[in-house]
Amino acid sequence: MVSKKLNGFFEKFLQTDSLFANKKVLQSVYVPNEMEHRDEQINQIANILAPALKVDKPSNLFIYGKTGTGKTASVRYTTEQIHKVAKENNIPVNVIYINCKLKKIADTEYRLIAEIARALGKEIPPTGLPTDEVYNIFFKALDFKEQILILILDEIDQLIKRTGDEVIYNLTRINSELKNSQISIIGISNDLMFSNYIDPRVKSSLSEEEIIFPPYNALQIQDILRKRASLAFKKDAVDEGVIPKCAAFAAREHGDARRALELLRVAGELAERSESKIVQIKHIDEAEEKIEKDRIIDVVHTQPKQFQLVLYSIFLIRNDEQNKKKQIFTGDLYDIYKDLCPKAGLRPITQRRLSDIVAELDMLGLITAKVISKGRFGRTREINLGIPSHLLNKVETLLAKELEFNDKKN
DNA sequence: CGAGATTCATGTGAAGTATACCTTTAGGCTTAA
DNA sequence: AAGCCTAAAGGTATACTTCACATGAATCTCGTA
Known part of the structure; x- marks a missing residue:
């Protein structure tokens, strides 16, 4: 039964023709034949x-x-x-x-x-x-x-x-x-x-x-996008205004052309998946969200177990203590983390190492950890989550799943 | 009241340890002459 | 005797631990106005 359904799916997939003529052109490793403005x-x-x-x-x-x-x-x-x-x-x-x-x-x-x-x-x-x-x-x-x-x-x-x-x-x-x-x-x-x-x-x-x-300006990014879009997409597959919007997004981020191209590619994929005949502006917005989501999910997913557990501990504290409006400090985090270790079937790591892990998570942008001195009450890191709020639940369930899985094994 | 000393909780550097992996060597086994 | 396989020995990088000292502002102390 299932296979029949799938057959239908793939056949349909084959019949709907792609918006893309050559998707490779938009991938980040692609080296164009002519570089614009360089x-x-x-x-x-x-x-x-x-x-x-x-x-x-x-x-x-x-x-x-x-x-x-x-x-x-x-x-x-x-x-x-x-x-x-x-x-x-x-x-x-x-x-x-x-x-x-x-x-x-x-x-x-x-x-x-x-x-x-x-x-x-x-x-x-x-x-x-x-x-x-x-x-x-x-x-x-x-x-x-x-x-x-x-x-x-x-x-x-x-x-x-x-x-x-x-x-x-x-x-x-x-x-x-x-x-x-x-x-x-x-x-x-x-x-x-x-x-x-x-x-x-x-x-x-x-x-x-x-x-x-130097960074590209918005016009230059538009040029680049146009050029690549004409290679990547079929004729007339891109709606008016899509490219300027992409360029505007990227120009806001100090002229990052890679981001603009990725945005365009993902927008194209989303448009295709929603069976739209052309790439529209709304797809750009969706794409931006999706890119951010995928990036974070991917980073979290590829972290070592200990890192994930540390991150999960931060989630727990945030949920637990938000009512009390308490800040998260390294000491508290370590306590929670230690309690959690047996549950996840991991051997607890020392506080010294945890300190390093927190620093690395900070580097990855998943959290922000600022070293502050509380004067008479010592010195610690003030930790906050750096994940956009609409993704918090997703990431948390992902973490829970990854760690729970480990639990079953042991 | 203000300058300097004290204090706390953790940051942070250095050195040590455990683990996983690599190459080399030696011993034991098989095989062919 | 030669060839092959396996296990042990000796070595390394990396992740983590242990040890020890560094930090830096709130708080305390004490001399001075």
Whole structure:
């Protein structure tokens, strides 16, 4: 019975034609064939990197700019072109792109180097090897023939904030030891104040060249959206005013084009699902809500169990004590958390660690935790939930489910 | 009344520990000559 | 004897714990007006 129903569903799905002509164009990893409004920056990058084609080491390059200003796309675009030309002419140029923000992939020195080595085709276990050894493997994989490696480290500020600047120092230093090859590093950072964190020596070697990406203004975002929309959607599938509205949303967020594109894509998906013939303005509003929801749900969902439990404890306190208008402090949180541990079948963690977890949840934006001094009564963090109120219930049930599941198992 | 000392509850850095995983080595077993 | 498998030994990164000291404003203390 069920299958019959499903058959119908899929058939219907096949018959309703999609609003999209090519959805890939709107995905965040897509690198367009032409970058709008970034000619100047791309030229600069190209000039800096061009020596690679003569097998000279290009200067290291540092790129600043807020999220969604086309940093990553410009760099990828330029390096792809170089790679292509290099391939056609048999010039040994290799490009590796690594996003340092991704947890469990490149957020420590070991993992970063391991990831680079993997990109060079080496198998590196997730743990167990000495870090020197990993450097060695990487070194050998690189130096066995003459080549130029262009290493793109996206969101490098995240990495350095977590692990210090030693990695970068090592990477820049390795050049003098390489006999055949040379590495040139492109660092990309969202944080304009980032240079304060790093050692001046590292800084000077890393940013031999610097490029700053200004935010797009609303008109530029509209251009970009139009261009992409014309590729992504079928003709006349987008209602008047949808694109300006998308652009306006994004311009409000300091000109974040990535956000605008995501908004447009999700709006398209929603329109399709509601069997609308065109993407309308109302879909944009829905999309904005959905994106926010998905993001939070996803972040919460992918947290380790202990983090989830800590978060859940915060929920409980909020529900319980709201009448008393009490603030949430670390000590209270720890008590609740400890009580909850056996229920979830987890071994309680120390208060020291909880402090770190709270700090990390703060970084993720799920809560806000401010260190305050209560004078005579000590010093603590004042914790508040940072989740929009219309999502609180959803997240809470999600947490309850995740933790309850664990309960059954034990 | 105000400057400085005190105090509390927790922040925070450093060092130590447990766990999970890796490679190497050695012993035991099987197999083929 | 050679080859293969398994278990033990020796080593590492990471997440967490333990230890110890740092923080910073409300409160207390005490000298002074």
